[in-house]
Amino acid sequence: MGLVQVATTSVSNVSNFSITGITTDDVYLITLNDLYMTTDGARPRLRFTKSSDSSADTTFNYALGRIDMYTNQAFYKSGGQNLSYYNGFSTGTDNTEGLRAIYYCYNFNSSSEYSFITFEEFATNNASENAGRIGGMVLKVQQSTNGFNWHSSTGNISNATATLYRVV
Numbered sequence: 001m002g003l004v005q006v007a008t009t010s011v012s013n014v015s016n017f018s019i020t021g022i023t024t025d026d027v028y029l030i031t032l033n034d035l036y037m038t039t040d041g042a043r044p045r046l047r048f049t050k051s052s053d054s055s056a057d058t059t060f061n062y063a064l065g066r067i068d069m070y071t072n073q074a075f076y077k078s079g080g081q082n083l084s085y086y087n088g089f090s091t092g093t094d095n096t097e098g099l100r101a102i103y104y105c106y107n108f109n110s111s112s113e114y115s116f117i118t119f120e121e122f123a124t125n126n127a128s129e130n131a132g133r134i135g136g137m138v139l140k141v142q143q144s145t146n147g148f149n150w151h152s153s154t155g156n157i158s159n160a161t162a163t164l165y166r167v168v
Contacts, residue, residue: 003029003165007147010161013038019162020054020147027167028105030148032160036091036098039155040126044088044099046137047151048108048115051144056151059141060084066135085151086137092126093158099123104167108145114138115145 006028007021022028035044047056064086065079091098101121107113116138124130139145147164150157 002168004168006164006166008161008163011157012159013156015156016056016149016151017157017160017162018049018054018056018147018149019164020049021164022051022105022108022146024166025107025109028108029165029167030103030105031163031165032099032101032103033162034095034098034100035088035150035160036093036095036158037152037155038093038158039152040092040097041090042155043090043153044150044157044160045085045153046088047085047149048139048145049147049149051109051146054146056149057139057141057143057145058084061140062086062137063140064135064137066133069132071130087153089121089123089131089133090125091123095159097124097126097128098159103148108147110142111144112142114140114142 011017062083068076103119118136121133
């Protein structure tokens with residue numbers, strides 16, 4: 001297995017940002033590094049982007065399941081149906097209080113399948129609490145999707161770097 005870099009984007013102090021470029025039926029991988037916010041406790045929110053116009057799909061058609069693991073708390077299992085975004089871990093306001101993640105993307109280019117991801121995330125919040133998360137999410141609409149869009153629950157995204165790879 002190998003990776004071919006398709007796109008990368010780095011942002012600072014934005015309300016939202018996207019990374020797109022999924023154009024084949026291959027599996028894709030998106031890495032997210034040093035995402036943190038302008039407001040302590042804000043959460044990054046993730047949506048898939050539609051291939052038709054690269055805009056975020058804001059419908060209430062997402063479903064997810066996940067397990068959260070904290071350094072000083074119990075494990076938590078949770079999930080949801082009919083969601084309009086995926087709510088990430090709360091973060092802080094500098095690179096020591098951010099989110100890092102790996103997302104595998106499946107069926108994104110197909111207009112006759114559901115787009116879905118599996119993910120692994122690690123975050124340190126503004127209270128210096130470390131947490132990890134594994135899970136998956138599906139968009140229950142048969143449409144071609146081409147990437148991700150992130151926005152903040154409050155304030156702006158202070159910093160982030162996302163890179164898209166095709167798995168070969």
